[in-house]
Amino acid sequence: MERQKLISKINKLMYGECFAAISIMIAFGIYQKKFDFNFYLVDYLSVAVLILFLLEGSYFWFCIRNKYIKKEKNYALICLAFKDIKNLNIMLWLIPFFMNILMQYHRPINYLIFNWAVLVFAALEYINYFYVQLIYPPKEWFTRLRSLDFKESKLHILMRKNKNTFNTYRIKNKIDIGNN
Numbered sequence: 001m002e003r004q005k006l007i008s009k010i011n012k013l014m015y016g017e018c019f020a021a022i023s024i025m026i027a028f029g030i031y032q033k034k035f036d037f038n039f040y041l042v043d044y045l046s047v048a049v050l051i052l053f054l055l056e057g058s059y060f061w062f063c064i065r066n067k068y069i070k071k072e073k074n075y076a077l078i079c080l081a082f083k084d085i086k087n088l089n090i091m092l093w094l095i096p097f098f099m100n101i102l103m104q105y106h107r108p109i110n111y112l113i114f115n116w117a118v119l120v121f122a123a124l125e126y127i128n129y130f131y132v133q134l135i136y137p138p139k140e141w142f143t144r145l146r147s148l149d150f151k152e153s154k155l156h157i158l159m160r161k162n163k164n165t166f167n168t169y170r171i172k173n174k175i176d177i178g179n180n
Helices: 002-035 041-069 076-106 109-130 138-147 154-161 165-179
Strands: none
Touching: 002 041, 041 076, 041 109, 076 109, 076 154, 109 154
16 A cells, blocks of 8 residues: 555655646746747746756656666666766756846846746756755744755655665676677
């Protein structure tokens, strides 16, 4: 019974992240058509980065769910993939960030506010996935905020526990490729 509850909770997280990504795509399209905005490239990049972060979160929970269903205890390969994704995400986030800074004097204020809001949300998602858990019920969130007592994210815990296996997998893969 406890196992089914945990799988159900992971499914909610996985589908919730996917639904959020799809909702943002739809909302962005409606917003653009309704208000007849001519968004700049930087706006599209910011939304794309946010959607990518949300889909990565959905994929992470998908991987965790499959490992849990198969009763596997080794999460090293998931951590290895997300270690590379973590570094790539920073670079992807910095592109619209610096574009926004460079273009801030050449764009209307409503575009800037929209873009900065999307970038802040993407940064919070990044922190939520790779460092600390930021999603709590409101009352608990304010309590944790006052004491700055946020829990580590699941991915951060897994990456810390599997830190020594990263190089092992990379070396093993290089040896396998070299022998073929």
